[in-house]
Amino acid sequence: MRATILHEAGDVRVEDAPDPVIEQPTDAVVRTVRSCVCGSDLHPFHSLPAADGPTPMGHEFIGVVEELGSEVTGLNRGDLVVSPFAFADNTCEYCREGLHTSCPKGGWYGAGGIGGAQAEAVRVPQAQGTLVKLPTGVDSALLPSLLTLADVYGTGYHAAKQARVREGDTVTVIGDGAVGLLAVLSAKQLGAERIILMGRHKDRTDLGRFFGATDVIAERGEEGIAKLRDLTGGHGTRAVLEAVGHMPAYEMAVGVVRPGGVISRVGVPQYEDAPVGFGSLFGPNITLTGGPAPVRAYIDELLPAVLDGAVDPGRVFDRTVSLEEVPDGYRAMDRREALKVMIAF
Structure with missing residues (x-):
């Protein structure tokens, strides 16, 4: 063959x-x-x-x-x-x-x-x-x-399920690849009311809007974090679905999750050291979850x-x-x- x-x-x-x-x-x-x-x-x-x-x-x-x-x-x-x-x-x-x-x-x-x-x-x-x-x-x-x-559909769904996305939620999805876009679709299926997609490729984020994204943030890093927090009254979102797997995406996830929230990672991690200490996840009672779907x-x-x-x-x-x-x-x-x-x- x-x-x-x-x-x-x-x-x-x-x-x-x-x-x-x-x-x-x-x-x-x-x-x-x-x-x-x-x-x-x-x-x-x-x-x-x-x-x-x-x-x-x-x-x-x-x-x-x-x-x-x-x-x-x-x-x-x-x-x-x-x-x-x-x-x-x-x-x-x-x-x-x-x-x-x-x-x-x-x-x-x-x-x-x-x-x-x-x-x-x-x-x-x-x-x-x-x-x-x-x-x-x-x-x-x-x-x-x-x-x-x-x-990809099951992986996007896994991200949303692990984050316990529920009716009326506001959700952040980081990444406009296929998994990220289907995480948008999955969050919508599970009842999310507002879905903020962080991605910078317009043809992809337009598809994200088709799947249910209500807002798109093209900025990255601290600028993207600041814009999302501005959209959410300074709080961030309870559920953050990270569908990239690179450290900058993880750092944005930490930056936009609200206290008591969940970061659900399904992007295969291409890094070994991620902040999980008092100042990042421990202090604000943030849950880190995810994995192979x-x-x-x-x-x-x-x-x-x-x-x-x-x-x-x-x-x-x-x-x-x-x-x-x-x-x-x-x-x-x-x-x-x-x-x-x-x-x-």
Whole structure:
């Protein structure tokens, strides 16, 4: 098969790779129909040492089941399925608590995982607990929105849920990437009355307004913090959803959260030292939460609104490429020429 392989920072290629096969009786092999490039894929694209490559890329996909291990039930060959970016058995104590990303039998696709989803086929461990059958065909116009259930929509929703966004809330969302925009949508779904989006790319923040943002702040750093506090009577907001993962975004989150509030981080942190002491979080009783989204816990909840058209999270895809064009997709996202690139097979 053909698959996307990152050799070192900046060097991503589409190459021949071994076809995936059933290795465990709990596996499935899925032929990829749609995949995409994630903002988190850009982290190794920027920094992977040659000594750590080559590594397969991609962790979001929709596909058709082609093979099933002997212990997999509830799925059939030919089913169209979506996979969360982290596989899990969906039965352990962590999964039952909605924490699928901590499943002892679980793991990841893509960089550092078992194999990449930016490829013609994927081996899915723990297939019965991981894959969700979709009641649509491979030619459905809903495929872009359904694909967001693999990661970005569930991750944005996780940010809002961890921040305990509730009816009538005022919420800050930091970051106008795909996750940040779908965090806006998620906060709106959970009843937020006012959603302040901190982002500086107008085409993206316009989409944020479509998803429910009531205010946009383009300024960064102390200037952005001051403007948000001015908008909120000097207080800041109780819920702050940080969807970037870089230190300046975290520092803005600390700057705009009100006493007693919650900072919910879902941007993969690209830093080790974050202020959590008396003057930053401890003194004003601020909660710091977030983490890798247990997307499988949210798919059943989010799927109906996608199917009936009540929400359209697939609007975050603004460019579609073939598998062979994936390196161009990485470069487009890296240059901010594309918000999120979908791969059609």
